[in-house]
Amino acid sequence: MMDAREVWVPRKGDAQALEVRSVQLAAPGFGQVTVEVEAAGVAYADIAMRVGTYPGVKVPFVPGYDFVGRIVHVGDGVDGFSAGDRVGGITVTGCYASLRNVDAKLLVKAPEGCDAAKLVAATLNGLTAWQMLKRTTTPEKGEWILVHGASGGVGTLLVDLAALDGIQAIGTSSAGNLEFVRSHSCVAIDYAANAFVEKVLEISGGGVVAAYDHIGGRHFRKRSMAVLRDGGVGVLYGAYEVSRGGRFRPAALISLLTGGRYSPLDLVAASKGVVTYLADSMVRHRVETYRADLANVYALVETGALNPIVGARLALERAAEAQIMLENRAVTGKIVLVPGGAA
Numbered sequence: 583m584m585d586a587r588e589v590w591v592p593r594k595g596d597a598q599a600l601e602v603r604s605v606q607l608a609a610p611g612f613g614q615v616t617v618e619v620e621a622a623g624v625a626y627a628d629i630a631m632r633v634g635t636y637p638g639v640k641v642p643f644v645p646g647y648d649f650v651g652r653i654v655h656v657g658d659g660v661d662g663f664s665a666g667d668r669v670g671g672i673t674v675t676g677c678y679a680s681l682r683n684v685d686a687k688l689l690v691k692a693p694e695g696c697d698a699a700k701l702v703a704a705t706l707n708g709l710t711a712w713q714m715l716k717r718t719t720t721p722e723k724g725e726w727i728l729v730h731g732a733s734g735g736v737g738t739l740l741v742d743l744a745a746l747d748g749i750q751a752i753g754t755s756s757a758g759n760l761e762f763v764r765s766h767s768c769v770a771i772d773y774a775a776n777a778f779v780e781k782v783l784e785i786s787g788g789g790v791v792a793a794y795d796h797i798g799g800r801h802f803r804k805r806s807m808a809v810l811r812d813g814g815v816g817v818l819y820g821a822y823e824v825s826r827g828g829r830f831r832p833a834a835l836i837s838l839l840t841g842g843r844y845s846p847l848d849l850v851a852a853s854k855g856v857v858t859y860l861a862d863s864m865v866r867h868r869v870e871t872y873r874a875d876l877a878n879v880y881a882l883v884e885t886g887a888l889n890p891i892v893g894a895r896l897a898l899e900r901a902a903e904a905q906i907m908l909e910n911r912a913v914t915g916k917i918v919l920v921p922g923g924a925a
Contacts, residue, residue, distance in 0.1 A: 583608060584616070587921065589678035589901045592642045594634045597902040597909070600645075610657035610683045617651040617669065617684050620698035621895075622677040623706055624904045624917040625735075626796075626820065631675070632905070638862075639675060645901075646677025646919075647861075648705040650698045660686045668692045670705050670880065672865050672872070678901055680921040687869055690876045693884040701883060703735065703890035703916035708879035709872065710819065710861050711739035715747075717875075718859050719792040719815050723748035726786035728793040728809055730801075732768055733759035735916045736819075738891055740794060741768040746887060752785055762914055773805075782809040789814060796820030810854050819859040891915030 583606040590601045610616045628645040630636040650670040653663055663669065663686055670692040676682050692701050721727050727744060731737040732753025741751040745767040753763045754773040763770035769785055771778070783789055789811025795802045795818050806816045865872045882888035893913030896904045898921045908917050 586681035588644050597905040600902040602899050607681050612659045614657045614683045615653045615686050616655040618654050619649050619651040619921050621650050621702040622646045622919045623648045623702045644676045648672045649677040650701045674862050690873050699892045699918040700890050703892050704879050704883050707735040709876050710736050712875050712879050714859050715743050721749045721791045726750045726790045728790045729753045730795050732763045733914050741766045779808045815855040895920050
C-alpha cells in the first residue's frame with residue numbers, strides 16, 4: 583500500500599463538489615503499473631462527468647482523462663515497461679491523483695526532456711486533433727477546413743497539424759482571441775460575426791472539405807454543415823453547450839438531439855457526410871492505433887514541430903478552481919494539474 587492524494591467527486595454538482603482526499607493505493611494488479619503523476623489534463627469531459635452528462639461515467643468517481651507521469655512499480659504480466667519509464671496515456675477517469683494504477687496497454691512512452699505540462703496538453707487534445715484530421719477525415723494539401731474554437735486546446739492543435747501538412751484552416755474564436763488564432767497560420771473569424779456562412783464560403787472558395795465542431799445542435803447544422811463543399815464532412819466531437827458554465831442545460835441537450843438531424847437521402851443528394859469522434863471509443867476499440875497516433879504526437883512535441891499551449895498550472899488541491907477556470911474560458915490553452923505543485 584502507498585500513500586496517495588486524489589480528487590474525489592462524491593455527487594453531481596458544481597465545482598465545489600470536488601474533494602481532495604488521502605488514500606492508500608494498492609499494489610498494481612496483473613497487467614498494470616503504478617504511475618507517479620507529473621501532470622494531469624483538465625478537460626470539458628471532466629465537467630460533463632461531474633454534472634452527469636458524460637455517457638458511461640457516474641458519481642462517485644475520480645476525474646482526469648489524461649496524464650503524464652513516471653512508472654514506480656510494475657505488476658505481473660507487463661512487458662515493455664520498467665520502473666523509471668516516463669509515460670503518458672488516456673484513461674478517461676482517475677488522473678487527478680498523485681499516484682495511480684494504470685493498465686499498461688493504455689500507456690505510451692513519453693519523451694524525456696519535455697515539459698510534462700506541455701506533454702499532457704498534447705495527450706487527449708493532441709490525439710483528438712490527430713485522429714480527426716488524419717483518420718476521421720483526410721483533407722489534402724491546399725484544401726480548406728473549418729475549426730471551431732481555434733483558440734482552445736484541441737482547436738489550436740488542429741490548425742497547427744493542418745499547417746504542418748499544408749492544409750489551409752479557417753479558425754473561429756471570440757473577438758479577443760483573433761490575433762492568437764492568426765498567429766497559428768490560420769485565417770481567423772469571430773464566431774459571432776454577421777454573415778458567418780458567407781464569409782467562410784468566400785474565404786474557402788466555395789466551401790471547406792471538413793468542419794470540426796465541439797458544440798453541436800443547431801450550431802452544427804447552421805455553422806458547420808452549411809459551409810461544406812460537395813464531398814465535405816462535418817465532424818461532431820463534443821457537446822460544450824450541454825454543460826456550459828458547469829451546469830447541465832436541458833435546452834442545449836434538446837438542441838443537440840434535434841438540431842442536427844439529417845436524412846440519408848438529404849446527405850446523399852448534397853454529397854456531404856456527418857461523423858462523430860470520441861477519444862474514449864478509439865482508445866477502447868483500436869488501442870494499437872491509439873498508441874501509435876499518440877506516439878506520433880509526442881514525437882512532434884519532442885522535436886518542437888508541435889507546441890501545445892499551457893494556459894495555467896495548478897496544484898492538485900486547486901482542482902475545483904481549475905475546472906471553474908475552464909468553465910469560464912479564463913485562459914487560452916490547456917489547464918494542467920501538477921500534483922507535485924504548480925511551480
